[in-house]
Amino acid sequence: MLPTALIPDGISVVVADAQEASLTLSNGRTKRILALKDSEKKKLLNVDIGKWNLTLESWVPGPDETKSTSAKKMLHLGTRTTLQPWSQIPVVQNASGVGTYTANFQLRIPSKDTITVLQFGPVLNTMRAWINGTQLPAIDIFDPQIDISSFLVSGFNLIRIELHLPCSTR
Structure with a gap:
């Protein structure tokens, strides 16, 4: 994994070295990428997480439509190669x-x-994440990345991510 530089307007750029650079956007604007500071030049670790298991807890109308009750429905959706948005799962x-x-x-x-x-990657609603059972600090959905270095152990690690999608989007 290469260092990631953040520039104004919420753009993340993966850079191949720690030198200053510039980036020309498709709209013709040029953004300056500052050189990494010595403290930011720490080695980044590339980890292949592999396949993700997905379970959805959804609230659906209850069995009696004449009453305003709902029922929880658990859907076990199997494995995914990426954190795939629900809109891409038919x-x-x-x-x-x-x-x-x-x-x-x-x-x-x-x-x-x-x-x-x-x-x-892109996050449209709220989310929470855990590494090895420890909840991570709040994740900014406008810059959805977090340093997890202090939560990892040598050997097997478990990651859990909860994505919340409100009822109003149905």
Whole structure:
């Protein structure tokens, strides 16, 4: 994994070195990428998390439509190669509720100068995440990445991510 530089307007850029650079956007604007500081030049660790298991807890109308009751429905959706948005999974593209993604990955003992950043990609609603049972600090959905270095152990690690999709999106 290469260092990630953040520039104004919420753009993340993966850079091949720590030098200053510039980036010309498709609209013709040029953005300056500052050189990494010495403290930011720590080695990044590339971890292949592999497949994700997805379970969806959805609230659906109860069996008696004449009453205003609902029922919880658990959908076990199997494995995914990525944290795939529900809109791309036909069986649940109109569902609301809480999606729980889990995955295991193995890690050798990282050196003290290693930084491991978990990058989530686009996030449209709220989310929470855990590493090895410890809840991570709040994740900014406008910059959905977080340093997880201090939560990892040598050997097998478990990651759990909950994505919340409100009922109003049905």
